[in-house]
Amino acid sequence: MTSDDTLARLAAVIESRKAGDPDKSYVARLFAKGQDAILKKVGEEATETVMACKDGVREKIVYEVADLWFHSMLALSVHGLTPADVLAELRRREGLSGLEEFAARKAQSRDQEEKKP
Numbered sequence: 286m287t288s289d290d291t292l293a294r295l296a297a298v299i300e301s302r303k304a305g306d307p308d309k310s311y312v313a314r315l316f317a318k319g320q321d322a323i324l325k326k327v328g329e330e331a332t333e334t335v336m337a338c339k340d341g342v343r344e345k346i347v348y349e350v351a352d353l354w355f356h357s358m359l360a361l362s363v364h365g366l367t368p369a370d371v372l373a374e375l376r377r378r379e380g381l382s383g384l385e386e387f388a389a390r391k392a393q394s395r396d397q398e399e400k401k402p
């Protein structure tokens with residue numbers, strides 16, 4: 286398996302641009318508008334990803350997911366987070382069945398409910 290540092294490089298570019306000139310940088314423009322503008326784009330790109338998948342056009346799906354990942358990285362950056370944090374969480378989940386994890390979470394919230402006075 287090859288390692289790909291595209292996300293790390295893009296995160297570094299985002300950090301270098303976010304306090305830049307909104308007339309010269311899309312990243313700077315969205316950061317100048319604030320978190321709500323970034324989250325609005327995340328929502329739009331998620332919807333466009335759903336529509337692309339429903340249409341089933343591979344190039345369009347890749348294009349829209351790239352938009353979604355990019356804007357999600359801006360949202361992460363607002364909170365001082367990076368793709369490395371998300372990749373670490375995905376690594377933590379490796380080999381952990383989603384169904385087992387779901388059952389463990391349900392059992393934990395049941396325990397917490399039962400302990401409530």
Ligand SMILES: N=c1c2ncn([C@@H]3O[C@H](COP(=O)(O)OP(=O)(O)OP(=O)(O)O)[C@@H](O)[C@H]3O)c2ncn1[C@@H]1O[C@H](COP(=O)(O)O)[C@@H](O)[C@H]1O
Pocket residue numbers: 295298299302309310311312313329351352355
């Ligand atoms: N990866 C991206 C990237 N992906 C998408 N986009 C922009 O995100 C916007 C996507 O919005 P939409 O598809 O909704 O189109 P829109 O033009 O906003 O139109 P509306 O539908 O909102 O009216 C477009 O303006 C894209 O150019 C990106 N802008 C920048 N990057 C990366 O960020 C780096 C820094 O960019 P600047 O800050 O602009 O220098 C670039 O070198 C790239 O590596």
